[in-house]
Amino acid sequence: MHQGAWLLWAFSGGLVAITTTNPFYLLPLLAVAWVVHAACGRPGPQARSFRIFLIFGALTICTRTALVLFLPDIQLGNVVEAAMEGLRLAVLLTVFGAYNTVSDPFGVLRLSPRRWHEPALAASLALSIAPRTIAAVATVREAQRMRGIEIRRFRSLPALAVPVLETGMEEAVMLAESMDARGHGRGRRTRYRPERWGWQATIVSVAGVLAVGVAVSALFGDDPSLGLSAFPIVWPEVSPVMLLAIVTLSIPAWLPVDSPTRKSR
Amino acid sequence: MTIIDFERVSFTYPDSDAPVLDDVSLSIPEGTFALVTGHTGAGKSTFIRAINGLVPHFTGGEYSGSVTLRGETNRNTLDSAPRDLADLVAFVPQDPSAAFVVDRVEDEIAYSLENLGVDRTVMRRRVEETLDALNIEGLRDRSVRTLSGGERQRVAIAAALAPGPRILLLDEPTSQLDPQGAEDVLAALQRLVHDLGITVVLAEHRLERVAGFVDLAVGMRRGAPVALGDPARVLELLKSGPPVARLGRLVGWSPSPLTVRDARRVASTLHLTARPEGERVAGKLLMEAAGLRAGYGRRVVLNDIDVSLDEGEIVALMGRNGAGKTTLLRCLAGLHRPESGMVNVRGEAPVAGRTVSLCPQRPESLLFAETVGGEVEVTLKATGSDSSIETALDALGISELRDRHPRDLSAGQRLLVAIASVVATDGPLLLLDEPTRGLDHQSKTRLVGFLRSWANRRRAVMLATHDVELAAEVATRVMMIATGEVIADGQPRDVLGDSSVFAPQMARVFGPGWLTPEQVVAAL
Numbered sequence: 072m073h074q075g076a077w078l079l080w081a082f083s084g085g086l087v088a089i090t091t092t093n094p095f096y097l098l099p100l101l102a103v104a105w106v107v108h109a110a111c112g113r114p115g116p117q118a119r120s121f122r123i124f125l126i127f128g129a130l131t132i133c134t135r136t137a138l139v140l141f142l143p144d145i146q147l148g149n150v151v152e153a154a155m156e157g158l159r160l161a162v163l164l165t166v167f168g169a170y171n172t173v174s175d176p177f178g179v180l181r182l183s184p185r186r187w188h189e190p191a192l193a194a195s196l197a198l199s200i201a202p203r204t205i206a207a208v209a210t211v212r213e214a215q216r217m218r219g220i221e222i223r224r225f226r227s228l229p230a231l232a233v234p235v236l237e238t239g240m241e242e243a244v245m246l247a248e249s250m251d252a253r254g255h256g257r258g259r260r261t262r263y264r265p266e267r268w269g270w271q272a273t274i275v276s277v278a279g280v281l282a283v284g285v286a287v288s289a290l291f292g293d294d295p296s297l298g299l300s301a302f303p304i305v306w307p308e309v310s311p312v313m314l315l316a317i318v319t320l321s322i323p324a325w326l327p328v329d330s331p332t333r334k335s336r
Numbered sequence: 337m338t339i340i341d342f343e344r345v346s347f348t349y350p351d352s353d354a355p356v357l358d359d360v361s362l363s364i365p366e367g368t369f370a371l372v373t374g375h376t377g378a379g380k381s382t383f384i385r386a387i388n389g390l391v392p393h394f395t396g397g398e399y400s401g402s403v404t405l406r407g408e409t410n411r412n413t414l415d416s417a418p419r420d421l422a423d424l425v426a427f428v429p430q431d432p433s434a435a436f437v438v439d440r441v442e443d444e445i446a447y448s449l450e451n452l453g454v455d456r457t458v459m460r461r462r463v464e465e466t467l468d469a470l471n472i473e474g475l476r477d478r479s480v481r482t483l484s485g486g487e488r489q490r491v492a493i494a495a496a497l498a499p500g501p502r503i504l505l506l507d508e509p510t511s512q513l514d515p516q517g518a519e520d521v522l523a524a525l526q527r528l529v530h531d532l533g534i535t536v537v538l539a540e541h542r543l544e545r546v547a548g549f550v551d552l553a554v555g556m557r558r559g560a561p562v563a564l565g566d567p568a569r570v571l572e573l574l575k576s577g578p579p580v581a582r583l584g585r586l587v588g589w590s591p592s593p594l595t596v597r598d599a600r601r602v603a604s605t606l607h608l609t610a611r612p613e614g615e616r617v618a619g620k621l622l623m624e625a626a627g628l629r630a631g632y633g634r635r636v637v638l639n640d641i642d643v644s645l646d647e648g649e650i651v652a653l654m655g656r657n658g659a660g661k662t663t664l665l666r667c668l669a670g671l672h673r674p675e676s677g678m679v680n681v682r683g684e685a686p687v688a689g690r691t692v693s694l695c696p697q698r699p700e701s702l703l704f705a706e707t708v709g710g711e712v713e714v715t716l717k718a719t720g721s722d723s724s725i726e727t728a729l730d731a732l733g734i735s736e737l738r739d740r741h742p743r744d745l746s747a748g749q750r751l752l753v754a755i756a757s758v759v760a761t762d763g764p765l766l767l768l769d770e771p772t773r774g775l776d777h778q779s780k781t782r783l784v785g786f787l788r789s790w791a792n793r794r795r796a797v798m799l800a801t802h803d804v805e806l807a808a809e810v811a812t813r814v815m816m817i818a819t820g821e822v823i824a825d826g827q828p829r830d831v832l833g834d835s836s837v838f839a840p841q842m843a844r845v846f847g848p849g850w851l852t853p854e855q856v857v858a859a860l
Contacts, residue, residue, distance in 0.1 A: 114482055175479075177438040207701075213671050214702040218758045219689030219719035230714070233704035237743070241700065242434045248390050249435035253495070254422030259453030263446035264460065 072111075072323065074178030076272035076279075080107075081170035083279030084320055087286045088162045091297045092155040093307045096317060097162045103321040104162070108169040110324035120202045124168025128161030135160065148301035155299050171198065173323070178266075185260055192255075196246075203242070207235045264333040271326045278319045285316035338363040338406065339503060339535050340387055345401035347382065347391055356382045358559035360401070364552065366502075367533040369526060371546060371567060374556030374574065376746035376776040380539040381430075383556065384505050387537065388425040389413035407502055423452055426501040430508045430774075432492030436480040441472070441491050444480055448499045462498050470494040470524060484658035486517035493521065497528070504528070506538040510545060511773045514656040514802045515837050522549050541776050543571065544578035544805055544841055548595035568594045576777055579805055579841040583853035587860070596844040603845050610859040612849035614827045617812040619647030622796045623668065623692075623765050628677035630667050637663045638674070639820035645765065645796040650787055652807035652828070653800040654838060655817040661800035662697075664817065665767045668798070669694040681765055689719060694767040699747075699754030708745075708753050709738040715760040728760040731789065733782040747774025752782060759790065766790065768799040772806060784810045808832055808840035808851040 088100055112118050135157030139149045179198070183191030211234045212222055222231045250256075289297055289310065296308040340363065347357040356379045364370055372380045385391040392399040393413075403413040407424045418427075426448070429435045438444050445466055449459045467473045470490045475483065480491060489509060496504060504525070510518035526549050528534045540546050553570035555563040563570040568591045571577035575585070577592060580599040584592030587606065593599040623645040630638040637660045645651060653661050666672035668679055670686045671694070679686055686692040696702060705711040712728045715721075729735045732752045737745065742753055751771055759766060771783065787810050791797050801807055807814055807828060814831040816824040816838070824831045832838050833848030842850040850856055 113479065175439045177443070180438070181443070210696070210698075210701045214696040216688045217669060217671070217692075217694040217696070217761075218702070218715045219693075219761050220714065221689075221718075230704050234701050237704075238698070238700050244394075245429055245431065245434040246437065248394055248418075249427070249429060250437055251394065251418045252388055252390060252422060252427040253437070253448040254419050254451035254499070255437075256419050257422070257451055257453070261450055261453050261456055261459065263443065263450050263456070263463070 072275065072326075073266045073268050073272040074174060075182055075266075075268070076275045077170060077174040077323075078179065078182070079276050079279045080320070080323060081166060081174075083283045084166035084169075085163055086283050087317060087320070088159055088166060090286045090290045091313075092152070092159055092299045093296055093309070094155060094158060094299075095307060095309045096297075096313060097155075097158050099314065099317050100320070101162050101165055103317060104165045104169040106321050106324045108172050112169075112172040113175070118172055120205050121168045121172045123201070123205055124164050124171070128164045128168075131160045131164065132157035146302070148304055151304055152299065152301045171201065181262070181266065185262075188260060204235065204239065207238055211235050211238075267334050271323075274326065275323050278322045282316040282320050285313055289313055337366050339366040340364040340537070341404040341406070342386075343402050343404070345386060345403060346399070347386065348398040349395060350397045352397075354559070355398075356559050357386065360559075360561055362554065362561055362564050364535060364537065364554075366406075366535055367529060368535050368537075368552045369529045369550045370535070370537045370552040370554060371543075371550040372537060372539040372554045372556060373541070373543065373571070373576065375778060376541070376748045376774060377558075378556040379559045380556055381507055383554070383561075384427075384507055384537060384539050386413065387503065387505055388421050388427050389416060389418045390427070393417050405503065419451075422448060422501075423499055424501055425503040425505065426496035426499065428489075428492050428496050428504070428506045428509060430511070432488045433480070435492060436488075436495075439479050439481070440476075441478050441480055441483075442467075442476045444491060445495045445498050447495060452499050454499070462500070466494045466498045469497065469528075471520075485512040486514060486521075486657040489513055489517070489521060490524075493524070501534070503535045503537065506536070508540055508774065509538055510540065510542065512657075512770070512802070515545070515804055517657055518545050518802070519837075522546060525549070541774070542772070542803065542805075543576065543581075547571070547578050547581075548597070568592060579853050580845065583842070583845075583856060586853055586857045596841055599841070599845045606856075606860060608846065608856065608859045612829055612851070612855060612859070614829045614849075614851075616827060617646065617648045619649070619794065621645075622647045622649075623679070623681045623686075625668060625679040626677055628664070628667055628674045628679070630663055630672055630674040630677075637820050638667065641677075641817070641820070641822055643668070643815070643822075645798060647764075647794045647796055648791050649796045649812050650791045650810055651796070651798045651813045651815055652811035653798055653815050653817065654802070654804075654807060655823075657802075659817050660820045661817065662769055665694060665769055665798065665800055668692065668765075669767055686765070689761050689763070691763045692765040692767065693758045693761045693763045695751075695755050695758045695769065695771060697769045697773070699742075699750045702754050702757065703742040703750065706741060707739050708734065708742055708756075711742060711753060711757045712760045715757045719761045721760060721762050723760060723762055725760075728756045731759065732756045732786050746776075746779075748776050748779030751775060752779055755783070755786070764795045766795065766797045768797065768801075770800055770802065772801060772803045780806065804832065804838050804840050807838075808842070 108121050136154045139153040177195045180191045180195045211231055215230050220230050296310045299307055342360045342362050345357050345360045346355050348355045372383055382391055386403055405411050405424055436444055437447050445463050472490050525536050529536055550567050553567040554561050555570040555574045563573045571581055572592055581592040589602055625643045628638050628641040655661055667674050669692050670688045681691045705714055709725050712725045734752050787797055811828050814828045828851055829849040833843050840851055842856055
């Protein structure tokens with residue numbers, strides 16, 4: 072599918088997530104991200120990075136909740152509120168994680184207008200860092216295990232960090248060398264076979280725009296179901312329209328694969 | 337007409353006292369297939385990088401002299417950055433996977449063309465032609481991260497060639513390829529030289545395959561080219577070369593032959609009195625694996641494999657890129673859980689880092705201490721071994737490196753350090769995954785000596801390798817795998833001897849069974 076449609080999908084998912092702290096909206100959105108990742112994920116190291124985003128999400132919930140414990144006068148409501156805010160961030164991360172597994176990190180680069188090429192390149196390299204580092208961590212852990220060093224405690228951290236950083240640095244330099252040697256940064260630039268916008272891309276984009284539209288109108292319409300009343304804790308309401316909008320975001324998983332995606336020239 | 341001119345080029349890396357290039361003046365004629373060779377640390381990579389200006393533009397350091405490239409106009413690498421020379425000279429680094437910029441193979445090949453601002457219609461045609469030239473049409477839609485070593489190398493070369501450069505630079509292009517893959521890449525390069533008049537300059541350690549293709553050699557020793565010219569003469573001066581050249585020196589042929597063809601022509605003067613002999617090494621059973629099936633997701637990599645290793649054995653595991661060598665080693669090491677089958681070492685399940693140790697393909701993924709000695713010490717502490725640092729370093733012949741920082745060493749030396757810190761675990765089974773990248777002749781001799789003495793002490797080694805000559809020299813048994821199955825398993829003289837792809841040079845000259853020049857000389 073066209074990279075632009077994926078980008079739009081990720082933005083829509085992210086925007087919907089930040090409008091609400093209602094778990095009955097956030098959890099379905101989490102499921103949507105998971106379903107899309109499972110159905111459309113590309114093979115390779117990115118596929119594994121989804122799990123890491125989930126772990127980071129869980130950590131975010133814990134950290135956000137733990138912060139409340141330092142308050143002088145805690146009530147259960149504070150804890151619930153904090154946990155839901157943590158959940159919101161976690162869902163945001165998961166949507167981003169799903170985007171990372173379904174999209175080509177350099178797809179963004181192909182979309183960017185010529186004058187934005189440099190920042191877009193920096194962005195796509197940054198996007199590719201997470202999966203690369205995860206792969207490096209796995210390799211180094213295994214290599215150290217094979218000589219009897221189990222990386223568990225803080226003391227053994229250098230055995231992991233030094234090789235990961237060093238190979239990372241080395242790779243970064245090699246990449247920079249290769250890019251320069253291949254003419255990167257010369258003034259004129261053309262684009263090879265731009266992607267074709269298929270009907271699948273249109274459907275996904277419409278779904279994304281609709282979902283954002285519903286969420287934003289709910290936000291400006293002061294829809295009480297978006298938030299969570301914590302003092303006292305009340306079972307949150309659910310608006311069927313909002314729920315439907317969220318479920319619609321899973322549409323990429325149900326569409327047939329959009330394969331020949333390039334213009335012929 | 338010359339196309340590359342070095343004029344009194346000297347270069348010293350920042351934070352270093354000794355120059356890597358020392359007053360180099362030489363010219364390379366257009367349409368040459370040139371080989372740059374010499375020990376690791378002799379400055380081969382630096383020499384190659386100086387041709388397209390990566391040295392000094394990317395490295396900094398002290399630079400004097402000039403390199404001129406003669407295209408439509410003369411261009412100097414000091415005045416033009418590498419990117420401004422990209423239409424004239426292309427570069428394929430040693431590890432192509434680190435050099436890929438985008439994700440899809442087709443886009444990767446178009447990347448340089450986009451940067452050079454080539455018109456869209458021309459670009460499309462060039463990409464198609466390049467895909468065909470390297471025979472990688474089938475890989476077009478694949479992600480570069482999922483390719484095998486050989487595929488990656490060919491994609492990297494295609495990506496370099498697409499803009500139609502006049503000069504192509506390659507740093508050890510065949511070090512990760514199986515014999516057939518390497519042959520294909522070299523033949524493709526030679527075709528470019530002959531059909532298109534491109535000048536190819538490549539740095540390489542393993543000379544047995546490349547020697548027959550090149551028509552000019554630059555021999556480097558400690559930063560200065562000691563010789564430039566006919567490959568046979570240069571390699572003779574450097575006292576290096578493929579096994580046929582080593583044989584030539586041992587029996588006093590002058591000039592030494594460089595290819596199997598040359599050697600066969602003079603070999604009839606030798607009268608071999610004995611038949612090649614090989615003895616089967618058999619000791620107590622050390623490792624046994626049966627019915628191994630393993631894969632990644634739906635892809636089956638190992639299909640019902642049985643392996644066993646006796647004490648004293650050095651088994652070379654061979655097969656084309658992607659045949660499952662690494663996966664087999666990972667299963668034996670307990671890093672990859674097989675779907676079915678069992679592995680045991682001395683009757684028990686293997687314990688990583690205790691009863692079995694594996695040296696990774698890249699030593700960099702292991703090294704982190706400040707000194708070479710420290711690196712071994714870490715292992716000794718982690719495993720509670722009472723062995724000494726000296727013993728481990730001595731075994732690999734690298735005691736003199738004890739206080740050096742691993743990062744400052746050459747690729748070959750770093751590999752020896754990695755092996756030393758892995759074998760310090762003192763487990764009975766050692767697994768090595770392609771321990772030949774960047775390994776020069778000297779380091780290889782040390783590795784061979786180590787493997788023999790290690791196996792002699794009631795232990796066993798299994799090494800996955802593409803290096804046929806290394807296998808012929810050191811292996812007591814060769815196991816060949818293809819499509820996840822064992823297709824041959826036996827003594828090197830039988831398995832390697834009658835193979836068309838995996839035969840060592842001596843077998844090609846004297847017939848099946850002969851493995852090394854030393855063995856031939858002993859039979860005279």
